[in-house]
Amino acid sequence: MKKNVLIIGAGGVAQVVAHKCAQHNDILGDLHIASRRKAKCDAIIASVGEKQAMKVPGTFDSHALDATDVAATAALIRETGAGIVINVGSAFVNKYVLDACIETGVAYIDTAIHEEPNKICEAPPWYGNYEWKKRDLCAEKGVTAILGAGFDPGVVNAYVRFAADEYLDTVTAIDIVDINAGSHGRYFATNFDPEINFREFTGTVYSWQGGKWQENAMFEVGQEWDLPVVGKQKAYLSGHDEVHSLSANYPAADVRFWMGFGDHYINVFTVLKTLGLLSEQPVTTAEGLEVVPLKVVKAVLPDPASLAPDYTGKTCIGDFVKGMKDGREVEVFVYNVADHKEAYEEVGAQGISYTAGVPAVAAALMVAEGTWDVARMANVEELPARPFLELLGKIGLPSRVITPGGEDIAI
Structure with a gap:
């Protein structure tokens, strides 16, 4: 069973992910959130406190991080003891966070494909440009990487x-x-x-x-x-x-x-x-x-x-x-x-952020409890759907x- 979660990002979706992780910290363990601007992370943690979202007493700490720095991200993963990284930062950081997770052997979850800042709409299939190039490495190292686990994709x-x-x-x-x-x-x-x-x-x-x-x-x-x-x-x-x-x-x-x-x-x-x-x-x-x-x-x-x-x-x-x-x-x-x-x-977030963030936490719970801890890279349609959808219904997004x-x- 994997425990302890590091959330990358501090935007609207991260706000939802933080609250939902807090609501299930009895399963997910210690929580951490990191972004370039630590103050935004602190504000999210404060909102979790205001809503009294933590299911059981526990850790929820903030960190400053440049997520394009693979070494720094790997060091933070080790420092926090995270077993699962939920990446809801900019799409520009995905490949770097994924590399850090592969290096440290922890599970990776994101909600969108990687993009390069100076390129728009690369040749299809988009996942083939970056993420799928690491499929063999994930399988070799036994790393679970769940791609596109928001709402759409997800x-x-x-x-x-x-x-x-x-x-x-x-x-x-x-x-x-x-x-x-x-x-x-x-x-x-x-x-x-x-x-x-x-x-x-x-x-x-x-x-x-x-x-x-x-x-x-x-x-x-x-x-x-x-x-x-x-x-x-x-x-x-x-x-x-x-x-x-x-x-x-x-x-x-x-x-x-x-x-x-x-x-x-x-x-x-x-x-x-x-x-x-x-x-x-x-x-x-x-x-x-x-x-x-x-x-x-x-x-x-x-x-x-x-x-x-x-x-x-x-x-x-x-x-x-x-x-x-x-x-x-x-x-x-x-x-x-x-x-x-x-x-x-x-x-404390609007519905678009809510629909994107809740599924990522459901995916983390599925990984933590083993159902989706598949020791390889997978898109969501490659994994059992009914248990995921049933869990989503229980935690806020009924289908x-x-x-x-x-x-x-x-x-």
């Missing part, structure tokens, strides 16, 4: 595995739909790191269709979806991490990711992109200063964590999974509905499935 991957295991003989199509029907009340803001958010939508939109990669532009392909609770919503074919692992594990299926956007977001995004303000490449100002336009935009937008107190409404994220069962075509819809206000009241017969039942 829970939506488990939804595909669940549908395949329990309702289908073969999978022919996977459509992942992510709708945020909430409102933060600001003129314009992103729900997570603006730099990472915009990078997702400025490159090529890759989907896996007809056994090959299809390329589209962002907002080129839209479709209306009728979903539980949030109703009819417009969503656009978008590029996303989970498409790149699901296409490898279900190569005979079409795999698409759809994200909901309002007209206002699209208009602002289009203006920023047209002006060149979403570029990741440096430019020089008239004063001779070198700046990255995307980082300037990030600096002037609200911190996503600051949106939480005023956020209202709900999210609905789920998978339409089609396939064959007993010789006939069937479809299931596996989904979750989360509430922004309820998330804030529980952990439901609309069966081929039309029943809407809890998992």
Whole structure:
């Protein structure tokens, strides 16, 4: 059994992870959180104290860390005695934290792929550019590395595995739909790191269709979806991490990711992109200063964590999974509905952070108790889905499935 957790990062998702780890510290043991700015870690620990989230008395300490420094991260892992690292820092640090975990032999969990700051939308499959290159090494050293254990990627991957295991003989199509029907009340803001958010939508939109990669532009392909609770919503074919692992594990299926956007977001995004303000490449100002336009935009937008107190409404994220069962075509819809206000009241974060953070802690609990401590690298769909989804339901993110017969039942 693995115990003691080191959380990397101090943003909105880390806030959720910290609270949820505290709620289960009887299993997870000593807790530590590290970021470049220790003060942000201290604030998160203070919020855990204010909510009295610690299930049993125990350690929760903060640390200053540059997570791109593999040696420093490995030293902190050893110093804290961590058996599990939950990496919810910037996507730019993933490969370094993974290397530190491999060096020290501890379990690694993240919620998104690694990205390089000066590159956008590299060639698919994205996991093949960095993480999967370490698969053999993880297996050789017996290191458990769970990739993409947030909601999307993460829970939506488990939804595909669940549908395949329990309702289908073969999978022919996977459509992942992510709708945020909430409102933060600001003129314009992103729900997570603006730099990472915009990078997702400025490159090529890759989907896996007809056994090959299809390329589209962002907002080129839209479709209306009728979903539980949030109703009819417009969503656009978008590029996303989970498409790149699901296409490898279900190569005979079409795999698409759809994200909901309002007209206002699209208009602002289009203006920023047209002006060149979403570029990741440096430019020089008239004063001779070198700046990255995307980082300037990030600096002037609200911190996503600051949106939480005023956020209202709900999210609905789920998978339409089609396939064959007993010789006939069937479809299931596996989904979750989360509430922004309820998330804030529980952990002091908005619903987008909540849906990303809770699954990472569920994964840590699955590793700690052995079910997912597989001594190799794995994407979520490669692991048993039902126990993961059942645990998620117990700790705050219940899932439901609309069966081929039309029943809407809890998992």
